[in-house]
Amino acid sequence: MITDKLKEHFRSKIEPYNKKVKDFVAQYGDQKMGEYTIAQVYQGMRGITGLIYETSKLDPEEGIRFRGYSIPEIQEKLPKYPGGKQPLPEGLFYLLLMDELPDDDAVRRMSNNWVRRAQVPPHVFKVIDSLPQHAHPMTQFIAGITALRTESEFQKAYRQGISKKDYWDPVYEDAMNLIARLPRVAAYIYRRTYRNGDHIEPDPRLDYSANFAHMLGFDNPEFYELMRLYLTIHADHEGGNVSAHAIRLVGSALSDPYLAFAAGMAGLAGPLHGLANQEVIRWVLDMKKELGGGLPSKEEIAEYVKKTLTEGKVVPGFGHAVLRKTDPRYMAQREFALEHMPHDPMFLLISRIYEVVPEILEATGKVKNPWPNVDAHSGQLLMYYGLVEYDFYTVLFGVSRALGTMASLIWDRALGFPIERPGSTTTDILMQKYAK
Ligand SMILES: CC(=O)SCCNC(=O)CCNC(=O)[C@H](O)C(C)(C)COP(=O)(O)OP(=O)(O)OC[C@H]1O[C@@H](n2cnc3c(N)ncnc32)[C@H](O)[C@@H]1OP(=O)(O)O
Numbered sequence: 001m002i003t004d005k006l007k008e009h010f011r012s013k014i015e016p017y018n019k020k021v022k023d024f025v026a027q028y029g030d031q032k033m034g035e036y037t038i039a040q041v042y043q044g045m046r047g048i049t050g051l052i053y054e055t056s057k058l059d060p061e062e063g064i065r066f067r068g069y070s071i072p073e074i075q076e077k078l079p080k081y082p083g084g085k086q087p088l089p090e091g092l093f094y095l096l097l098m099d100e101l102p103d104d105d106a107v108r109r110m111s112n113n114w115v116r117r118a119q120v121p122p123h124v125f126k127v128i129d130s131l132p133q134h135a136h137p138m139t140q141f142i143a144g145i146t147a148l149r150t151e152s153e154f155q156k157a158y159r160q161g162i163s164k165k166d167y168w169d170p171v172y173e174d175a176m177n178l179i180a181r182l183p184r185v186a187a188y189i190y191r192r193t194y195r196n197g198d199h200i201e202p203d204p205r206l207d208y209s210a211n212f213a214h215m216l217g218f219d220n221p222e223f224y225e226l227m228r229l230y231l232t233i234h235a236d237h238e239g240g241n242v243s244a245h246a247i248r249l250v251g252s253a254l255s256d257p258y259l260a261f262a263a264g265m266a267g268l269a270g271p272l273h274g275l276a277n278q279e280v281i282r283w284v285l286d287m288k289k290e291l292g293g294g295l296p297s298k299e300e301i302a303e304y305v306k307k308t309l310t311e312g313k314v315v316p317g318f319g320h321a322v323l324r325k326t327d328p329r330y331m332a333q334r335e336f337a338l339e340h341m342p343h344d345p346m347f348l349l350i351s352r353i354y355e356v357v358p359e360i361l362e363a364t365g366k367v368k369n370p371w372p373n374v375d376a377h378s379g380q381l382l383m384y385y386g387l388v389e390y391d392f393y394t395v396l397f398g399v400s401r402a403l404g405t406m407a408s409l410i411w412d413r414a415l416g417f418p419i420e421r422p423g424s425t426t427t428d429i430l431m432q433k434y435a436k
């Protein structure tokens, strides 16, 4: 294990926070938090608060806050690459884990710490290579993450009989190693699938995002900035979304962070969750093909959207289980596009779709949030810089999601959270009780 200053700093936070939580539960633990209805139970537990997740909180109107900071606030307050405008994801991870804004030094330490941990064992590449080249990148990613598990410090420590109060320590090691290694695994998948296996070695002098972009094959300072923004804004979205919740749930059985993260990635790969980012581009390209290639008019887009709905499909990139306004992550990406590529035809189309879709979804009378989410915009930015293989997009999302969910998983073990095991019931039992 690598001993590091960051870990010692984190260690100093555990006891006081544990005491705060224990005292709070001891004093107020029997307070009622609310009531819920039969309908909510049938509707995917929507609106029921049933989890403690410390690193971020989602407000339906304002969007995500990372440790209390909104997206514009973190863009302003987190350290940046010299000359850059976008926050460094190393700093976001520091904020999420430590509940403290980092300075430049802390961010540099985080960056260097991950560089020291970044070596991916060769068997991981062999596992990925054993899959057919046409295997979806998320299939390859999940296989790669599971293969990384041979390195689990938590698994080893558990076998050796580690005490419960120390679980957080090897979980921290696994989480940090996983975060450090994911860009290499992701880039390997990209180059194997789309660039004839012409792999690019990491450059440890670069920051986390730039090095990732470099290994993918996009050595463009503007793309580096995009990656910094992308990896920051996709990192965390409170605890109830499918990926974060799956990671929390599986981790609660004391499955190690690799297993927990692989479970989360299986959830992220669903088209109603992270995979929507590739579905948006697929849908937009199909629309363009059907409408003859150029920039479709608002009327043509409206017709296409209505056709999608008539066919019983969802309009990808729109709607949300919690948000009730345009996702601030969408807006941050829109601002990036306005600054760097305001005349890009795909950006103009994405903008026009934004003008057309909400009204139509609203008119259905059933869609609770007609506004765009993060996935409605990310693909356009990636395509602009030449990362056009949209099946790969969810892997990028996954690399980012590790930052929030791993910070949270370390806290889960530091706070000694128990195995998650909510109750369930049957319709017959409910009917016997309520349908009298
Ligand atoms: C990173 C992320 O995960 S962000 C979300 C990414 N996903 C997408 O963009 C896929 C498109 N959007 C959706 O499918 C949904 O809006 C979800 C999955 C995000 C949220 O689902 P819910 O909370 O159930 O949404 P909501 O309560 O508004 O659903 C009510 C009805 O509207 C429909 N609806 C919601 N959004 C859309 C949409 N974009 N297009 C068409 N219909 C929609 C639902 O399918 C549901 O229909 P039903 O009653 O026939 O089953």
Ligand SMILES: O=C([O-])CC(=O)C(=O)O
Binding pocket: 236, 237, 240, 241, 242, 243, 273, 321, 322, 373, 374
């Ligand atoms: O919050 C959700 O349910 C989905 C989402 O936007 C995310 O996980 O980023």
